[in-house]
Amino acid sequence: MPLVSFVDQLNRARREGWGIPLFDIFERLGTDGIYLAAEAKNAPTIVGVYGGLFDRPGGKEFCSYFVKRCQTSTVPMSVYLDHGDSFERCIQALHLGFTDVMYDGSQLPMDENIATTKMVVRAAHAVGAGVEAELGHVGRGSDYESFGSRREGFTKPEDVERFIEETGVDFxxxxxxxxxxxxxxxxxxxxxxxxxxxxxxxxxxxxHGGSGLSDEQFQTAISKGITKVNIFTDLAMAAGANLIEAARSESPNLMVMANAVREGFRVRCEHYLDLFGATDKA
Ligand SMILES: [Zn+2]
Known part of the structure; x- marks a missing residue:
């Protein structure tokens, strides 16, 4: 299937009241699990790649693999830059064939966030890609006790319309x-x-930061207006738990271990596709 921006898919999901997950990944076995889940569930699915991967040895070549792999999918798939940290990073992703990019200027003053997001939108729209930006700042779970209760970084509703109008952002x-x-x-x-x-x-x-929420929290969030949910930690932990079990099995070899990772991703991705209502929406 040709790769296209997920702007239409996400707008459709928003209109119809269901959600699409973005599953982050940086290696092949987890990717296999994501594919198996998306195709088994006949669900539109987003593969997310963190921008830092581009700078690792072989990173850009690996990103090209994600793009090629998604083109062979039987369901709509998007290769999405997650947390692009600069205008340049977003352009690199578009050049590699990513369908959509996130520019994350959430820690900058709002005017600076608007200025760079606007440039990314202009460039991405010129090649048919969609753009996500972040307003307010989603922090780290390890610091949750200090910021969560104090509502630190929460998005201010009064900023939202101006941000969207001035940037032209899609998500x-x-x-x-x-x-x-x-x-x-x-x-x-x-x-x-x-x-x-x-x-x-x-x-x-x-x-962002879906891992660790209850099924009920996900469903309530989607019913009240969330359309896309980013998930990684939960998938990585499921794969890790499977690896521990595989290591303790009678013949712990590489093939058993590889399958443990693939299955960890597949099972959890299928769960989320069902939970968000994306199953059979391809
Ligand atoms: Zn995130």
Whole structure:
């Protein structure tokens, strides 16, 4: 299937009230698991690649593999730059054939975030790609106890319309109480804030830091306006748990280990595709 931007897919999901996961990955076995899940569930799926991978030895070549692999999929797939840290990084991703990019200027003053996001949007739209930006800042789960309860970095609803209007961004990541990585403490989402932001926008909203939320929290967030959810830690932990089990098996060899990683990803990805309502939406 030819790779195309997920702008249409995400807008459709938003209209119809279901969600599309972005599964982050940096190696082949997890990628296999994501593919197996997407095709088994006949679900539109996003493969996310963290920009830092580009700088590792063989990183850009590996990204080309993701793009080629997605082109062979039987369901709509997107290769998406996750947390692009600069305008240049976003251009590198577009050059490699990524369908959509995230520019993350969430730690910059809003005017600077707007200025660079606007440039990325202009460049990406020229080649048919979509752009996600982040307003407010989603922190780390390891610091959750210090920022979560204080609502530090949460998105201010009054900033949202100006940000979208001035940048022309296609998707907006917002901070409503989720965090990246494993949570220290119990994650609580501010559904009122989400509903208020959702009522002010007409583009898909994105939640980062999905790992560690309950199934009910995911479903409530999607029902109140989240369309795309980014997930990595939960998949990596499932693969890790499978590896420990495989290592303790009677004949722990590389093929058993490889399958443990693939299966860890597949099982959890299938779970999320079902949970978000993406199954059979291809
Ligand atoms: Zn993220």
């Amino acid at each position: 907006l990541a917002i901070a409503i109480g989720s965090a990246h990585g494993q949570y220290k403490g119990t994650p609580e989402l501010d559904y009122e804030l989400l509903a208020e932001i959702s009522s002010r926008v007409d583009i898909p909203l994105v939640m």
